[in-house]
């Protein structure tokens with residue numbers, strides 16, 4: 001990639017700084033996912049500092065077209081670049097877009113919009129918006145121009161919630177600068193660890209059983225995990241309490257690491273062995289103001305809790321927790337997270353019971369009509385470990401209040417390490433069928449007309465011929 005143009009980006013932010021400073025009444029529209037909710041909360045905390053009147057609304061992308069701008073300044077965060085926001089402008093409007101998705105409009109566009117219009121997007125400055133900075137990160141960079149370094153941890157949560165660290169096992173690019181702000185201000189600590197989900201809250205043998213990039217003997221088998229830990233001489237309990245990954249010392253983690261390398265090397269084709277360590281180790285991010293063993297302590301677990309709120313249409317719960325509530329809103333968040341987990345487990349069973357996974361040559365899929373479209377991707381990701389990890393898996397389900405199908409694709413990171421980018425592939429193939437889609441290399445999705453679903457699967461299967469693990 002060409003060298004990023006930070007100087008130009010800085011100039012754009014200083015314009016944005018003035019827009020905020022000179023406005024007394026602000027509306028924020030932010031995306032209703034972990035990144036977007038965190039971005040909206042961050043901007044709200046920033047405006048609180050100035051005691052500026054503002055309102056935050058979390059919305060889905062398809063709700064943007066009908067909006068009427070009624071406030072002095074309208075900020076769009078974690079969305080806007082892919083939508084026709086320019087059409088919303090009027091002679092008295094001020095619009096600021098802080099997004100990281102691929103932009104529809106060129107960098108200089110304000111002369112095409114009535115009123116004031118400023119769009120800041122990393123792609124304009126030769127930065128990769130899918131890995132180097134999130135919507136929350138873009139929002140933090142605005143708060144940073146006012147010196148609000150204490151909000152930097154939210155930029156980290158956003159990036160992790162947006163899976164920006166998933167391919168490299170750590171945050172890169174501008175995310176790295178945001179990380180160093182939050183480390184310097186003692187808000188976050190980070191380091192290397194086993195990249196196993198549930199560092200603070202899951203017993204280690206449970207956490208290990210979810211290992212899913214490649215199916216191992218321990219995958220979905222807690223007894224096998226307990227057995228493995230016993231063989232390695234690693235106690236699963238401390239007194240009566242189950243130990244979590246965060247309780248293990250370096251030596252114990254080293255033993256698990258070596259054992260997993262051994263297991264994986266037996267399972268993956270030879271030429272992929274070089275990627276194995278990346279599947280097992282990665283950087284963690286702890287929020288130092290949160291209590292140990294709390295679901296808010298580890299960035300990855302915190303992002304799951306925010307997602308649980310958004311997937312069940314209660315972004316306001318996460319919003320209040322992110323803005324500092326550790327009372328009733330946190331209780332509600334924990335309740336929703338639990339409900340979320342139960343819901344997912346039920347749907348997993350539903351898919352597995354009737355053998356609903358169909359195998360094609362280069363992909364596998366399940367029809368998920370019993371599953372809410374908001375979580376079809378999450379379920380697909382979890383089901384992967386019961387299917388064939390060498391192929392991507394697709395789940396699809398009708399959209400709740402609309403027409404068409406939502407489909408989500410998940411795959412082992414091993415496929416991405418070999419250079420395949422399913423987000424781009426799906427965008428292309430969905431486009432052929434009058435749909436739209438995109439996303440990350442290992443997690444992406446699309447909306448397509450219902451009667452095109454079958455054709456879509458066949459076409460994608462053909463397209464993938466010779467491109468996936470064999």
Ligand SMILES: [Mn+2]
Nearest residue numbers: 035078135162
């Ligand atoms: Mn985002």
